[in-house]
Amino acid sequence: MSPTLPRTSVLFNVVDFNDGGIESSLIQWLRILDRSQFDITLSVMFASPAFVSRFRALIPQDVKVEILVDRPWLNHFQSRRYARKLSKLGRIGRDVFNTLAVRPYVRKRIAALAKHHDVIVDFDMSLRRWASQFNIAWLGINHFSFDARLGNRPRKARRLALQYARYDAVVALNQHMADEANAMFGDGLRQLVVLPNAIDIDAINASASAPNAHTAPVTAPYIVSVARLDEIQKDHRTLLRAYAKMVEHHDVAEDLVIVGNGAFRQELEGLAAELKIARRVHFVGHQDNPHALIAHARALVLSSRYEGMPMVLLEALAHGKPIVATDCPTGPREILDDGRAGILVPIGEADTMADALMRIVADAALRDAMTASALARAQHYGIEQSNRRFAACVAAILAARRAAHKTTMQASV
Structure with a gap:
């Protein structure tokens, strides 16, 4: 021995x-x-x-x-x-x-x-x-x-x-x-x-069914964003404008659930009202365990102007979620394998973000393919x-x- x-x-x-x-x-x-x-x-x-x-x-x-x-x-x-x-x-x-x-x-x-x-x-x-x-x-x-x-x-x-x-x-x-x-x-x-x-992929998936997992406040399907409400970095304004364009131009079944707290919450709630989407945008605050919200979402979106290596994208991969993320410095492109495990969109472009999200919510076959790609990519981490x-x-x-x-x-x- x-x-x-x-x-x-x-x-x-x-x-x-x-x-x-x-x-x-x-x-x-x-x-x-x-x-x-x-x-x-x-x-x-x-x-x-x-x-x-x-x-x-x-x-x-x-x-x-x-x-x-x-x-x-x-x-x-x-x-x-x-x-x-x-x-x-x-x-x-x-x-x-x-x-x-x-x-x-x-x-x-x-x-x-x-x-x-x-x-x-x-x-x-x-x-x-x-x-x-x-x-x-x-x-x-x-x-x-x-x-x-x-x-x-x-x-x-x-x-x-x-x-x-x-x-x-x-x-x-x-x-x-x-x-x-x-x-x-x-x-x-x-x-x-x-x-x-x-990431511990098994533990992340188990967290979605844990007793402290927060579930969506809506019965409708939804898109989820999990990020601190900090407009200097996270840019929820572009996300809200993108969602408003989706609702204006398409028959969208999905609501938008925004997980996170921060100094800009009141401003963002005001912008949602101004864009006439307040009824369909749900600010649920910070959640200690948001994994059920991610696991049951139609898609996850990250609208940041810059990042490091956002854990929420890794966790979304572990859940097999279709992802739309800004191609910002420095993490999303590498995490999403140059766009093979999610859709990358330019920073601050609401129209492009809306189009990417519409492709996902409107196409079940695309969602299935993106789920398979996400789960495969998760193994790298x-x-x-x-x-x-x-x-x-x-x-x-x-x-x-x-x-x-x-x-x-x-x-x-």
Whole structure:
């Protein structure tokens, strides 16, 4: 019998848990990683209300969880922020307090944890000031389009370039994002790795029938959008205009269900009324488990101006949903396999989006073909291939560190 190889000890880190795609993708990684290869710890800087009430229960029981800011007095400002009671003056006080008290405390906690791990996966790059420290391999994961976030902010891009250069490797979620990083940072990064988000396909499908799954508020068939109500990025205005054109020019049976909360909800509800579609557009707010809504929809639509690698598209593939998505930077084109697993439309073009959605709702054969393509494409992001990619990434950065250490030792002799 061959000896059992020691597992690689991996520390994932994130600031906190709210209701974004980063949190969803992190939970998926914690679930799917091969326990025969990896021993996993999760460090969370702040125990947010969402973490306590929802996400803590979603973390696998074998994952060790460390709350970094574990002293009540260190949580004063962050608690007020979660309660939305932090004034402008309070935000200034928080920044000063974090610099003088919270950050040094967190650094000590990370330093202590690093002694018992092989790799830190800085999942939101919130520890980038300390990357390369503590004699441990560092992997920093970027979730957004570099161009969209930094293209018009050269000073911030230069500052981040210096911090990103400290990681053993920076992860881009897709090739488009990696191309942006290469153009922006050149050879400044030690290593750039493409590592897509992962999904547990069986668990996603099981979630659609879980007791907490939210079902549609209508008996009619429907199209669904699942995205934060943030018009700077998500562009529901174009979606509403596209749906209004469908209703105006065709006999459309499908309603539109919009899942998500945000500062623009009132404006979007007003636009739906102005377009005379308010009766058929259902704003259902944020849902902890929207999978039943996705699974039973006629189609899913994503209208974003830019993305990172949207988890909702991966989850829609797992459900076998026909998808219409804007061809925005950076995720949809790669996720939908250059349009073979869904329909890509230009950003902000309501007419084209309406035409694409009409093709789907009017053609059952097309929907069946798109379902088959979606399910096949989902396998690319499933457990087996995701574990292979993650294991190769970690092995590469550990091998590079060993080689660098060997070179240093030889040079010192």
